[in-house]
Amino acid sequence: MSTRILIADDHPLFRAALRSAVVQVEPEAAIAEVDDLAGVMARLEAEPDTDLVLLDLHMRDSHGLTGLAALRAQHPAVAALVVSGTEEASVVRRALDHGAVGFVPKSTPPADIIIAIRAVLGGQRWLPPALVQALESAQSDPADAALATRLARLTGQQFRVLAQIGEGRLNKQIADSLGIQERTVKAHVSAIFEKLGVRNRTQASVLLQRLRLQQK
Template sequence: MPTLLIADDHPLFREALRGAVQRVLPQALLREADDAESLYAMVEAEPDADLLLLDLNMPGAQGFSALVHLRALYPQLPIVMVSAREEPAVMRRALDHGAMGFIPKSADAATLGEAITRVLDGDRWAPASAQAAPAAGSEEHDAAQRLRDLTPQQFRVLQMLSAGLLNKQIGYELGVSEATVKAHMTAILRKLGASNRTQAVLIAGRLALDPSSVALPPEEAE
C-alpha cells in the first residue's frame, strides 16, 4: 500500500490533491501537513513514503529551501513541487534542485493523475516549458550545496533568522536557551562560509523565489 505525503497550507487544494491521488491509487495511505514544521515532522515520521507533493509557498519555508533540505535528508523520497507560480524559470529551478516533478495548480485532475503516476513509475514530470527554461545559476547551486550541510535544527534556526526573529525569539520557538541558539548560529556561519548573520541570510536567500526581495535580519550581537 503506497504512502503519499501532501504538504500545502490551503485546505481546498489539499482536498483536490487527495481526490487526484485517490482516483489513481484508491488504496494509498495519505498524510498531510499545512506548514513547514508539520511538514518536517511528517517526513521524519514517514521516511519511506513513496511520494511527497510539496507546495512551493509553505508557511515557514522560503522558496526552494525546504526542497533542498529534504532532498539532503531523504534522498530516496521523490518530491513533486506544486504551485500557482507557473513561470518556466521557477519550474526549472525546482527541477534543478532535485524535484522529480512540478505540477501547476491550474492543472486539471487528469493532469494531476498523470504526473503522480509518472513520478511513482520513476519518471520526471513537468510542463514542456520548464525543460526549455534557463538552468539555475551557479551561485544558486552553490547556496543549495552549503544548505545541505546543515543539521535539521540548524536549518530551522536559519529559517527563523531569515524570517526576522532574534536569538531570544528563536530560542523560545525551539524551546532551547539563547546560548544554544548562538552555538547553532556559529555552526551555521561556518558551514555557509558566512562572516555574519546578514551574509548567512543573503546566501540562503539565493533560493528564494525572488532573491532581490530578501529582508535582512535585525542587528544583534553574534
C-alpha cells in the same frame, strides 16, 4: 506496506483534487494532508518513511523555495513533487536545482496530474510537456545551484537554526524555541557559517532570501 503520500497545500479544493489523483494511482495509499510547512515537518517527523510530498510553493509560513529547501535538508530521503500556480521555466529550473523530482503547475489537467504522480512514484522525473522546451533554454543559475549544494550540507537541526536566523532571532530565542542550550545554538551557528561560506548572520539571511519567489 502501503505507499505514504503527504499533500501540502493551503487550498482545500486543490488538496482534494490532488487526493483524488493519488487515489487513482495508488488506491491503497496512506494519504495525509497539511496546509503549512510546520505541518509538513511535524508529519515527516512522525512518519519519516513517507514516500512522496506534493508540496505547494506558497503557504502561509513558506514562500518560494524555502519549504523545498527545508524538506530536502531535513528529510533528504523523501521525494518532493512541487505544485505551483506559476508556470515560469526559471522557477521550474530552480525547483529542480533544489531537489524537486518534478513540477506540476496548478493549471495542469487532472489526467496529467495522475501521470505526474505515477511517474515520480516510479522513480522518474516529471515536467509539464508544454514547458519542456522552454526549460531547455532556462539554464541553471550557478549561484543558485551553489546555494542548493551548500544547503544540502546542513543537518536538519542546523537548517532549523538557519531559518530562525533568517527571522532575526537571537541565539537565546532560538535555544528557547528549539528546546536546546544556547551554547548548542552557538555551535550550530558556527557550523552553519562554515558550511555556507558566510561570515555573519546578515550574509546568511541574504542567502535565504534567494529562496523566496514573487507570489503569483
